Amino acid sequence: MKAGTQQRGTWVTYTLLLVVTFASIFPLYYTIVMASHTNAEMAAATPPVLPTLDIVQNMKTALSMAPLNKGLVNSVLVSGCITVGTVFFCTLAGFAFAKLRFRWSNLLLGLCVATMMVPMQMGVIPLYMMMSRLGLAGHLSSVILPTLVTAFGVFFMRQYIAQAVPDELVEAGWVDGASPFRVFFSVVVPAVRPAMAVLAMLTFLTAWNDFFWPIITLSSQNPTIQVAFQSLATGYAPQQSVIMAGTLYGTIPVLVVFALLGRQIVGGIMQGAVKG
Amino acid sequence: MSADVIDTTSEQRQTDKPTRRSHRLPGSRVAYAFIAPFFAVFAAFSIYPWLATAWVSLHDVHLSTYDQQTWIGLGNYRNLFTNDFFWNALRNTVTIGIISTVPQLCMALGIAHLLNYHLRGRTFFRVAILMPYATSLAAATVIFLELFDPKLGIVNWLLGTLHLPEVDWQGSRWPAQIAVSTIVTWRWTGYNALIYLAGMQSIDTELYDSAVVDGCNRWQQFRHVTLPGLRPTILFTIVVSTIGAAQLFGEPLLYHNGMPDGGTENQYQTLGLLMYQQGWTYDRLGLASATAWTMFLIIVAAVGVNLFFARRRDRAEARRLRSVHPVALVETGRNR
Numbered sequence: 001m002k003a004g005t006q007q008r009g010t011w012v013t014y015t016l017l018l019v020v021t022f023a024s025i026f027p028l029y030y031t032i033v034m035a036s037h038t039n040a041e042m043a044a045a046t047p048p049v050l051p052t053l054d055i056v057q058n059m060k061t062a063l064s065m066a067p068l069n070k071g072l073v074n075s076v077l078v079s080g081c082i083t084v085g086t087v088f089f090c091t092l093a094g095f096a097f098a099k100l101r102f103r104w105s106n107l108l109l110g111l112c113v114a115t116m117m118v119p120m121q122m123g124v125i126p127l128y129m130m131m132s133r134l135g136l137a138g139h140l141s142s143v144i145l146p147t148l149v150t151a152f153g154v155f156f157m158r159q160y161i162a163q164a165v166p167d168e169l170v171e172a173g174w175v176d177g178a179s180p181f182r183v184f185f186s187v188v189v190p191a192v193r194p195a196m197a198v199l200a201m202l203t204f205l206t207a208w209n210d211f212f213w214p215i216i217t218l219s220s221q222n223p224t225i226q227v228a229f230q231s232l233a234t235g236y237a238p239q240q241s242v243i244m245a246g247t248l249y250g251t252i253p254v255l256v257v258f259a260l261l262g263r264q265i266v267g268g269i270m271q272g273a274v275k276g
Numbered sequence: 277m278s279a280d281v282i283d284t285t286s287e288q289r290q291t292d293k294p295t296r297r298s299h300r301l302p303g304s305r306v307a308y309a310f311i312a313p314f315f316a317v318f319a320a321f322s323i324y325p326w327l328a329t330a331w332v333s334l335h336d337v338h339l340s341t342y343d344q345q346t347w348i349g350l351g352n353y354r355n356l357f358t359n360d361f362f363w364n365a366l367r368n369t370v371t372i373g374i375i376s377t378v379p380q381l382c383m384a385l386g387i388a389h390l391l392n393y394h395l396r397g398r399t400f401f402r403v404a405i406l407m408p409y410a411t412s413l414a415a416a417t418v419i420f421l422e423l424f425d426p427k428l429g430i431v432n433w434l435l436g437t438l439h440l441p442e443v444d445w446q447g448s449r450w451p452a453q454i455a456v457s458t459i460v461t462w463r464w465t466g467y468n469a470l471i472y473l474a475g476m477q478s479i480d481t482e483l484y485d486s487a488v489v490d491g492c493n494r495w496q497q498f499r500h501v502t503l504p505g506l507r508p509t510i511l512f513t514i515v516v517s518t519i520g521a522a523q524l525f526g527e528p529l530l531y532h533n534g535m536p537d538g539g540t541e542n543q544y545q546t547l548g549l550l551m552y553q554q555g556w557t558y559d560r561l562g563l564a565s566a567t568a569w570t571m572f573l574i575i576v577a578a579v580g581v582n583l584f585f586a587r588r589r590d591r592a593e594a595r596r597l598r599s600v601h602p603v604a605l606v607e608t609g610r611n612r
Contacts, residue, residue, distance in 0.1 A: 007494075009393035017390050021404040024466055028407060030430065031419050042428040089314045096310035105307070115322070117575050119523035121551045121568040123325035125332055125561050129342050130325070146321040149314050180306045209412045211526040212548075216556070229414035233421075234534035240422055251415045258410040262403030269406070269467065270474035273509070 028255070035059075035244035042240070055245055062246025065235055067221070071228030072250060078143050078224055079207035085148040086203045087196050093149075094157025095188050099170055109158065112151040120212050131217055142217045143224065147207060153199055156272070160195035161188065198268040208254070225250045333565035342561065352566035362567070364542055365550040366574075368453065372528075372546060373521030376457035381513055384465050385506075388472035389498065402473075405466030416463050417530040424455045449543040452531075456544050459527045468513050475509035476502060504593075511586045515579055522575045523548050547571050 009017075036055035037048050062068065096102070097109050127146055128137070136142040165188055173183035189196075211226045218224060220231035232246045258265060333352055335345035356362050391401060408416065423429050424445035432442045445455045483501045492500060503510075525548035528538050536553035538545025545553075547567060555564030 007393055009390070009395045013390050013393050013395070017387075017395075017401050020387055020390075020466075021401060023462075024405050024407050027416075027419050027423060027462065028411065030423065034419075034422055039428055047430060047433055085317075089317065093311040093314035096307040100307035100310065102307035108311070117519055117572070117579055118322075118326060119519070119548070119568065119571050119575060121523060121525075121548055122329050122572050123322060125555060125565050125568070126325035126328035127321065145317070146325075148321070149317045151318070151322075154314060180309070184310070205409075211412075211414055226412055226414045229412070229418060230530065230534055233414075233418045233530060240425075240428060243418060244422060247415045247418045251411055254410050254412070255407065258403065258407065262406070263399050266399070266402045266406060266470060269470050270477075273471040273474040 028251075031244055031248050031251075035241050035248050037241055038239055039241075054241070055248075058239070058241045058245035059249045061242045062232060062237075062249060065237065065242065066228045066232035066246060067223060068225065068228050068232070068246055068250050071223045071225035072253060074140060074223065075208055075225040078140055079204045081144045082147050082207040083200050083204045085144075086150055086153045087200050089149045090153030090199065091157050091161075091189070091192065091196060092184070093154045094161055095184060097154065097158040098161035099165065099167065099188075109155070113155050115151045116155075124213055124216055127213070128216060137217055138219050138222060140218075140222070143210070143214050146213060147210065150203070153203065156199055157192070157195060161192055164195070165191050194271070198272050201265060201268045202272055329565045329568055332562055333569050335562045337561040337565075338559050339556075339561060340559075345562075348562070352562045353570070355563060356566050356570065361542065361545070361550060362547075365538070365545050365547045368538065368542075368544055369522060369524065369546045369548075372453050372457050372460075372524060372544065373518070375453060376460035376524075377514075377517045377521055380461040380465050381468060381510070381517065383461075384468035384513075385472055385510075387465065387469035388476055389502070391469065391473050392476050402470065405469060408463045408465070409467045411463065413459075413463065413526045414530060417459050417527050420455065420459045420462070421531055421533075424458075446532075446539065447541075447543075449541075452539055452544045456524075456527050456531050459531070460521075460524070464517075468517075471513060472506060472509060475506045479505035507586075507590075511582065515582055518578050518582060519575055522571060522578065525549060525552065547574075 032051045032055065033048055034042065035058055036052040041048055097105055123146065127142075131137045131139075131142040136145075169187055169191070170183060173187045174180075178186070209226065210224075211230075214224050214227050215230055218227050220227065223231065229247060229250060233243055237243050332345070334347060334349060336348050336351075337345045387405065391398065395401065411419075424431050426432060426442065426444060426446065429445070431445065435442055443451045445451045479502065483505070484497060487497050487501050524546045528544045528546050528549055529536055529552070531544065532539055536545075536549045536557060538549050548571070551564050551567040551571070554560050554567060
């Protein structure tokens with residue numbers, strides 16, 4: 001097996017891990033319960049522990065209150081565009097920082113890394129003005145454009161390319177007379193595909209969860225799923241179960257993807273941690 | 277386009293002075309072509325807005341008439357620093373930041389240690405602890421709002437069954453801050469545990485072997501091999517969590533049903549919420565911009581303090597090891 005202490009876990013290890021697993025999953029399970037019971041039932045002396053089929057009706061009610069389906073489609077579109085843009089542009093720039101010599105490259109890279117300290121609050125007011133001047137306020141592109149590239153992505157790709165692509169490989173391409181972009185696409189990209197996949201996954205998740213800027217620029221008629229959650233939760237609902245059912249409805253797709261691709265996602269986060 | 281590029285390369289090849297490494301790689305002009313798309317987008321939608329926020333923070337600006345900006349110098353900052361709401365939000369940001377980060381990272385370290393054993397079903401455990409991370413912050417907050425509900429929530433029911441007094445998780449300052457911190461902790465603990473696990477697995481196994489030879493028990497191994505080996509990873513997670521905690525926004529917003537006041541008495545209003553409230557509720561974009569820049573400077577200071585202490589500790593550690601055990605120094609060095 002791989003490195004680590006790698007002693008076998010005892011029953012104590014398993015017990016503690018089961019407690020952690022329970023704490024991780026219980027709120028999600030209990031959402032299913034809360035989504036299928038009325039306020040009165042939840043307030044009972046012994047709250048229910050099992051879901052009922054009322055959840056279906058509550059989901060239907062939730063769908064009539066907030067455009068959750070539109071939110072899901074919009075979130076897929078937004079996160080997809082951001083992921084493609086980030087992976088492509090950041091791999092290009094990461095390659096230049098890793099393998100090409102140019103003036104101020106270290107300074108530029110250092111500044112890029114430093115910008116990871118900038119809070120999202122620092123850009124939203126001018127962005128808001130800019131988007132309304134461009135007539136993009138409320139439009140999905142106003143969410144896509146500001147996060148189309150990230151400094152993290154550049155740094156991440158640079159770290160990986162610097163280790164994973166030998167200089168000789170790139171030089172060989174040049175000696176054969178291939179253009180730099182040819183070398184990039186036929187030598188570098190195939191060699192760093194695993195890192196691009198990790199970056200894609202991390203970027204997609206971040207974009208999917210993004211909340212602050214979308215609630216400022218988007219309306220509740222054309223929301224991402226997060227904005228739809230916010231309008232569902234803050235709107236008038238006769239029963240809490242409706243809000244829970246809607247939240248569950250919008251969360252299930254991600255949970256299913258996580259359950260199916262769990263192993264890859266875990267691997268990606270762990271690889272990202274070592275490189276980043 | 278491609279003809280241009282080829283030209284540049286051949287020209288570069290002739291003019292580039294040979295250097296020690298990678299003398300055949302082309303230089304500046306091609307590199308700029310590679311970084312240009314990134315920097316064009318980054319400059320337009322990140323760097324420009326950051327600088328423009330500084331400019332707006334020196335003006336009186338309103339949403340509906342944002343083209344008319346009245347210069348007021350440092351007025352917004354003066355206003356901010358003499359405002360009780362600012363100091364309250366700063367205090368809340370710090371306390372929620374501590375309550376949500378410190379237990380989270382300690383638990384993550386413990387969980388990573390457990391996951392590092394040779395386990396049956398380890399993929400199951402890893403995926404399970406990552407499920408909260410898969411839940412978006414909006415969904416998680418809405419769910420926890422229900423769990424902490426004074427009348428309908430299961431938390432108070434549980435306290436009741438244990439014959440403990442019920443807690444007002446919304447109205448009282450500390451319980452509300454703990455509730456908000458719980459959401460953050462729930463979502464991020466598993467993720468950080470995986471980061472630590474990755475760090476632990478990159479520690480050289482020989483170090484553990486020699487520790488065993490030296491007669492270290494499990495705890496001593498953890499203390500003297502795992503922790504020093506993880507120090508860069510721990511520093512990384514502390515810095516990232518600090519940056520995240522300083523701009524906390526979504527959880528406290530949704531915890532009060534989408535209102536940016538952070539509770540009726542602002543008991544959990546963070547700087548991120550205050551900034552939003554100044555801009556979008558009170559229509560004072562200049563003041564909100566001043567808050568945003570202040571937040572940035574606070575983050576820089578906090579990260580600087582972290583790095584300073586980490587560096588000082590590293591130096592002290594190196595000195596201690598040099599005086600105690602020359603071999604140990606070599607081993608820690610290999611680890612870094």
